[in-house]
Amino acid sequence: MSVTAIKGVPVEIESLGISFGAADIVSGIDLQVREGEFVCLLGPSGCGKSTLLSSMAGFIEPTVGEIRCDGTTVRRGNPHAGMVFQSSEALFEWMTVSGNVSYGPRMHGASKAEQVRIAAEYLAMVGLPHSGDKFPSQLSGGMRQRVQIARVLANQPSLVLMDEPFGALDAQTRQVLQIELDKIWRHTGCTVVFVTHDIDEALTLADRVVVMSAGPRARIKSIYQVDAPRPRDRAHPDVIDLYEQLRDDIRAEVVASLRNQGIEEDEL
Numbered sequence: 001m002s003v004t005a006i007k008g009v010p011v012e013i014e015s016l017g018i019s020f021g022a023a024d025i026v027s028g029i030d031l032q033v034r035e036g037e038f039v040c041l042l043g044p045s046g047c048g049k050s051t052l053l054s055s056m057a058g059f060i061e062p063t064v065g066e067i068r069c070d071g072t073t074v075r076r077g078n079p080h081a082g083m084v085f086q087s088s089e090a091l092f093e094w095m096t097v098s099g100n101v102s103y104g105p106r107m108h109g110a111s112k113a114e115q116v117r118i119a120a121e122y123l124a125m126v127g128l129p130h131s132g133d134k135f136p137s138q139l140s141g142g143m144r145q146r147v148q149i150a151r152v153l154a155n156q157p158s159l160v161l162m163d164e165p166f167g168a169l170d171a172q173t174r175q176v177l178q179i180e181l182d183k184i185w186r187h188t189g190c191t192v193v194f195v196t197h198d199i200d201e202a203l204t205l206a207d208r209v210v211v212m213s214a215g216p217r218a219r220i221k222s223i224y225q226v227d228a229p230r231p232r233d234r235a236h237p238d239v240i241d242l243y244e245q246l247r248d249d250i251r252a253e254v255v256a257s258l259r260n261q262g263i264e265e266d267e268l
């Protein structure tokens with residue numbers, strides 16, 4: 001795989017709180033992500049995972065506290081970050097797949113030849129070497145999501161933020177993309193923060209798994225270190241053990257979240 005190495009940046013989140021009007025979404029969040037680390041973020045629906053990720057990208061400003069990326073406070077926008085959204089609707093439908101992937105470099109003044117090289121390199125990386133001349137509408141959902149990932153990585157972000165990027169995909173495509181992403185991450189060295197609801201996915205990808213508590217005022221409830229060797233074997237005893245701990249931990253928060261919404265567990 002001929003992929004340009006990137007130096008991942010560290011992210012420090014300090015006493016972070018984000019409110020929308022009177023609603024306190026997350027509060028008292030402290031988290032240090034090391035350079036080149038792969039962190040997965042789990043928690044009940046609506047607890048504030050996307051909000052937290054968007055604040056790392058500089059799309060949402062903290063209400064209190066601070067986020068630093070490579071030592072610099074993140075305000076409006078984060079030049080180190082590239083964000084992959086849950087749906088692939090973010091693709092430019094009127095541009096070819098190659099045009100989508102080389103869009104960022106083109107905006108930064110890359111020559112025509114350079115754009116062609118970059119598109120070919122990153123499409124090969126995500127397993128789509130022959131789709132450059134197609135339009136997004138001619139691709140399957142899984143292929144579109146790969147294009148979105150290639151488009152983000154083509155900008156060589158040193159912080160990759162991924163919000164349930166494989167959430168809408170079938171289990172088989174999901175597994176293939178997880179393996180590809182693990183390879184890409186190991187070859188590039190970027191820092192990754194990845195939101196998912198899937199414990200298996202988190203244990204396949206993460207150096208650390210961060211569990212958020214139920215909102216409102218969601219916090220970091222627990223952090224699990226995953227030391228099992230890569231590529232991960234789901235049958236590894238450490239992975240099985242962590243799966244059970246995470247399942248119980250998250251279940252407790254999902255029940256708390258539903259209770260906070262007025263739904264009791266025996267009604268489920």
Ligand SMILES: Nc1ncnc2c1ncn2[C@@H]1O[C@H](COP(=O)(O)OP(=O)(O)OP(=O)(O)O)[C@@H](O)[C@H]1O
Nearest residue numbers: 020023025043044045046047048049050051052215
């Ligand atoms: N721009 C906004 N204005 C007001 N409230 C918002 C805004 N964005 C998010 N929220 C609220 O913040 C809370 C957290 O939303 P967020 O999308 O971060 O949750 P999440 O953990 O990503 O959930 P899911 O797992 O379902 O994607 C929700 O109650 C949501 O309604």
Ligand SMILES: [Mg+2]
Nearest residue numbers: 049050051163
């Ligand atoms: Mg979300």
